[in-house]
Amino acid sequence: MSEPRLSTDDVAHVAWLARLALTPEQIEVAHGQLLGVLEHFADIDALDLDGVEPMTQPYPLQNVLRDDVVGECLDRDEVLAAAPAAVDGRFRVPPILGEAP
Amino acid sequence: MTARTIAGDVRAGRRSARDVVEEHLARIAEREPELHAFNLVLADEARAAADEIDRRVRAGDDPGPLAGVPVALKDNLCTRGIPTTCSSRILEGWRPPYTATVVERIAAAGGVAIGKTNLDEFAMGSSTENSAFGPTRNPLDPSRVPGGSSGGSAAAVAAGFAPLALGSDTGGSIRQPAALCGVVGVKPTYGAVSRYGLVAFASSLDQIGPFAADVADAALLYDLIAGHDPKDSTSIPGAARAVTPALGQGVAGLRVGMVREMREGIDADVLARVDAAAAALEHAGASVEEVSVPAATYGLTAYYLIAPAEASSNLSRYDGVRYGLRVDAADTTQMMAATRAAGFGEEVRRRIMLGTYALSAGYYDAYYGKALKVRRLIARDFDAAYQRVDLLLSATSPSTAFAFGAKTANPLAMYLSDVCTIPSNLAGHPAMSVPFGVGDDGLPVGVQLLAPTLEEATMFRAAAALEEAMR
Numbered sequence: 001m002s003e004p005r006l007s008t009d010d011v012a013h014v015a016w017l018a019r020l021a022l023t024p025e026q027i028e029v030a031h032g033q034l035l036g037v038l039e040h041f042a043d044i045d046a047l048d049l050d051g052v053e054p055m056t057q058p059y060p061l062q063n064v065l066r067d068d069v070v071g072e073c074l075d076r077d078e079v080l081a082a083a084p085a086a087v088d089g090r091f092r093v094p095p096i097l098g099e100a101p
Numbered sequence: 102m103t104a105r106t107i108a109g110d111v112r113a114g115r116r117s118a119r120d121v122v123e124e125h126l127a128r129i130a131e132r133e134p135e136l137h138a139f140n141l142v143l144a145d146e147a148r149a150a151a152d153e154i155d156r157r158v159r160a161g162d163d164p165g166p167l168a169g170v171p172v173a174l175k176d177n178l179c180t181r182g183i184p185t186t187c188s189s190r191i192l193e194g195w196r197p198p199y200t201a202t203v204v205e206r207i208a209a210a211g212g213v214a215i216g217k218t219n220l221d222e223f224a225m226g227s228s229t230e231n232s233a234f235g236p237t238r239n240p241l242d243p244s245r246v247p248g249g250s251s252g253g254s255a256a257a258v259a260a261g262f263a264p265l266a267l268g269s270d271t272g273g274s275i276r277q278p279a280a281l282c283g284v285v286g287v288k289p290t291y292g293a294v295s296r297y298g299l300v301a302f303a304s305s306l307d308q309i310g311p312f313a314a315d316v317a318d319a320a321l322l323y324d325l326i327a328g329h330d331p332k333d334s335t336s337i338p339g340a341a342r343a344v345t346p347a348l349g350q351g352v353a354g355l356r357v358g359m360v361r362e363m364r365e366g367i368d369a370d371v372l373a374r375v376d377a378a379a380a381a382l383e384h385a386g387a388s389v390e391e392v393s394v395p396a397a398t399y400g401l402t403a404y405y406l407i408a409p410a411e412a413s414s415n416l417s418r419y420d421g422v423r424y425g426l427r428v429d430a431a432d433t434t435q436m437m438a439a440t441r442a443a444g445f446g447e448e449v450r451r452r453i454m455l456g457t458y459a460l461s462a463g464y465y466d467a468y469y470g471k472a473l474k475v476r477r478l479i480a481r482d483f484d485a486a487y488q489r490v491d492l493l494l495s496a497t498s499p500s501t502a503f504a505f506g507a508k509t510a511n512p513l514a515m516y517l518s519d520v521c522t523i524p525s526n527l528a529g530h531p532a533m534s535v536p537f538g539v540g541d542d543g544l545p546v547g548v549q550l551l552a553p554t555l556e557e558a559t560m561f562r563a564a565a566a567l568e569e570a571m572r
Contacts, residue, residue: 018457020450021438030454033512040513041402044475054473057305058291058529064334078198084427091422093433
């Protein structure tokens with residue numbers, strides 16, 4: 001692959017995109033391993049892929065619809081019981097913007 | 102004892118399901134501390150289910166074709182109210198609010214869930230060493246790995262903890278551990294078996310399938326779980342074609358292709374068993390020729406771009422909000438990043454990063470987009486091969502069971518364990534591993550049979566012939 005070589009900064013950026021709070025040591029290790037794997041993946045550069053249709057899934061299913069009728073639903077209390085924090089029938093999370101109330 | 106014998110005895114009232122369950126629990130009590138095939142043994146639940154089956158038999162009911170048969174379930178199959186961990190800290194203690202369709206079908210047929218089996222975290226791995234709860238050991242040689250990612254299910258069947266087990270196969274995770282543990286393992290056609298309730302890894306590749314000690318038991322379980330499910334929108338419409346009736350049909354006239362590209366990098370003692378399997382099929386009346394699936398050579402690369410890309414998307418749901426682990430932090434974004442860093446193990450983090458990178462702006466076309474085109478080439482090359490032959494034959498795994506730690510330091514070495522199994526997942530085709538003798542170290546070798554879409558019956562015919570040849 002003729003892309004620029006992956007840097008540790010790139011790995012740190014990818015870790016952030018993936019929402020993984022990694023330590024600098026973990027970034028360093030991941031960098032070396034990703035480089036090794038990507039190097040191996042250059043083997044497909046030898047293939048002529050012009051005009052080849054991408055294959056996203058094996059079985060040609062499209063627009064799978066069901067009848068518009070109310071079916072079985074998950075029980076809300078049972079679902080919320082599994083949440084790390086819930087309040088008033090909803091999931092509770094730390095502040096998203098600004099200070100906690 | 103086979104599942105068929107157990108079910109026959111229980112249905113006829115010759116033996117109680119409770120007795121069957123106690124016998125298997127006793128075997129588990131004896132060897133499980135050493136092997137660690139299970140994340141959770143469902144002793145009380147299994148006893149209660151067995152008692153209910155016995156009550157029905159006494160009342161004159163037929164509990165079904167799996168009456169009283171213990172079945173081990175890979176711990177990425179959801180079981181309502183029963184912890185389902187995917188061998189990950191991030192889901193430790195989670196109790197799903199619903200049950201996988203395959204698990205419901207097994208219960209409806211009289212099968213008894215005996216435990217949730219260990220796996221590589223989120224089914225990412227080929228040795229079960231990536232489990233957050235410690236590795237599973239190979240029952241045939243506890244100094245070796247059982248393969249993976251469904252290593253616990255393969256080990257459970259090989260150790261006699263259950264005659265049947267379910268696993269999932271995204272790149273070889275049923276077939277490779279089946280080969281390393283000397284049991285039968287089947288990856289059905291993509292969409293042939295409902296995946297409702299299977300925790301997603303790579304959605305265009307994942308498929309649930311059976312493990313069994315012999316081919317007919319694997320066929321019995323396949324026939325029970327195959328078929329359309331309205332709860333899985335990728336499940337193939339219509340009824341599945343049963344494979345059990347095909348078992349006795351023999352292989353006379355069947356054309357079998359030896360895949361040239363799947364001989365590279367395979368140990369000589371394993372290749373010798375593949376050649377012996379070809380000879381056995383020929384002896385039983387099939388014709389064997391060498392065929393080429395040129396793009397299969399690039400399967401590993403395509404797979405390790407596509408599967409991590411899909412995984413990075415699927416695993417974004419573990420964010421500390423709705424279920425599982427939460428590591429508290431000042432705001433939600435930091436909470437998510439801290440939770441995910443603490444909850445995911447090293448290999449899962451590595452694949453999420455690889456997938457995120459392959460999908461990220463500026464790299465999508467060079468990596469993910471290209472991999473999807475290679476995937477098309479592989480499917481086309483398979484189609485061309487199937488113009489000439491009915492089935493393909495290869496090794497399942499490049500080697501017999503390897504030692505603990507042998508491949509953990511080098512991810513690529515571990516990935517190469519799946520070089521023969523990955524192409525079927527990319528194409529969506531069925532494939533299975535059948536034990537066929539042993540390697541130089543005396544450990545089992547599995548040979549792989551590959552078939553075109555929904556040709557499971559042909560594949561099982563050949564599997565039965567290979568089993569017959571080994572008798």
